Amino acid sequence: MWDAEVECAEPADEAALVAARLPAQLAYVAQTSPFYRELWQTAGVDASTIRTLDDLAHLPFTEKDELRRSQDAAPPFGGTQGAPLEQIARIQCTGGTTGVPMRMGFTKSDLDWLDDVAARATWCAGGRPGDIVLECMNYSMYVGGVTDHMGFERAGLCVLPYGVGNSLRLLELVEAMATPWLLYSTPAYALRLAQVAREHGMDPRALRMTKGIFSGEGGLQVPGFRDLIEETWGCTAQDVYGLSETGVMAAECEHRTGLHLVTRGHFATELIDPASGAVIAPEDGAEGELVFTNLGREASFLVRYRSHDLVRIHGAPCACGRTGLRFSMIGRSDDMFIVRGVNVFPLGVQDILYGMRPAVTGEFRIILDQEPPIDYAPRVLVERGDDDADDLVVRVTDAIQQRLNFTPSIELVPAESLPRAERKSKRLYRTYLGEVPE
Secondary structure: OOOHHHHOOOOOOHHHHHHHHHHHHHHHHHHHOHHHHHHHHHHOOOHHHOOOOHHHHHOOOEOHHHHHHHHHHOOOOHHHOOOOHHHOOEEEEOOOOOOOOOEEEEOHHHHHHHHHHHHHHHHHOOOOOOOEEEEOOOOOOEHHHHHHHHHHHHOOOEEEEOOOOOHHHHHHHHHHHOOOEEEEEOHHHHHHHHHHHHHOOOOHHHHOEEEEEEOOOOHHHOHHHHHHHHHHHOOEEEEEEEEOOOEEEEEEOOOOOOEEEOOOOOEEEEEEOOOOOOEOOOOOOOEEEEEEEEOOOOOOOOOOEEEEEEEEEOOOOOOOOOOOOEEEEEEEOOOOEEEOOEEEOHHHHHHHHHHOOOOEEEEEEEEEOOOOOEOOOOEEEEEEOOOOOOOHHHHHHHHHHHHHOOOOEEEEEOOOOOOOOOOOOOOEEEHHHOOOOO
16 A cells, blocks of 8 residues: 555655665676666776766667667567566556657556556656546556556555546536546646636536646746646646656656656666766756666666756755755756757747737747758747737747847737647757658
8 A cells, every 4th residue: 555654755765765776686687687787888888887876877878769779680689678578567658759769668566556656746746546547648558647646546546547538528428427627638738628618618627627747848847837727727737847768757746846756766766967977966957868777677677768858956854844956947958959059958949928818829830951060040939819910020030139148030910820739848949850840
């Protein structure tokens, strides 16, 4: 039986907990993984000398592309399978828009660990027994659907496993049941669902969606985006964070002072400079990329796995009493582009545009038509709102210039002309790579 008081308790000494579990995990990985043995031998490192969190810096990083190539060479799971196939209880896949998805195998023990961390995140975000979760993540192979579902159940919540698509049918079900709901989806889908409701004569606030927990994209890090969801549904909107490769790892508490990492005993976490790879002390205001190492996974394990998620650390105590690592998202390094030496993230553009509502709707697309270096003004398609003034392009351009220090080429498009996502929202398109804007 999952015990919230025990599972959500803060560790007395998390570094000691990492030191107690890390050597055994690395010994297991060295014994069972051809991929990591070769990686460490090539780097000239003996994993048996790695005993503490600080020691991890001597090991090389792991990249998703490396794991994908390993799977291509030795299917189904590549050189990180670890456990024999007869012990694999579930196969799930990572997200991605191109190629064959990367597979992840989980033993029953691995699934227990995933469920416990997801349950901790649920509790942190305000989910409680008695809540009915409308689970609107993709159940088709991907980790976010089934794994998060099981975390809700582990925490004692009731789950309606709906998935994505056929939004009208979903709304009719919600209306007919006349009970409070907790919506779990991407932030973008919360607004898409409200749009469908209004198109069919339903008032979103009358549908009793009292709580929302959102994942899959960084929209809730934009105050205007969160405010719009809460105003639209009359709900609370809490953010959770995770990767397909790791499952849910962090969540906001009721004070919304950043995302609390809830992986105590399950992961060792580092903060690094994304350019040099050097470890950064996770002090207040520090910025860097999160790197994760499993402390007990039996199959498809990860050692110094680069998330490519850039974060800002919060060091001041949170009123909720949690003392573990706490951070806010800056953006994904994969989505970052550089304009004349300035790092730009789509989240920054989204923050500005949602702050300009209702003059604009907040919907946008960034289109890079030429390969780097980007010494031109990137195109940004921006949906008009209720402002048809001739100077709207100038005002949007000036706002982005002043806040983000680059000059965009703004193209206004009619309201509601950009498709709303039911899955993750894609804001950045590199047409020189063949990506076609929706």
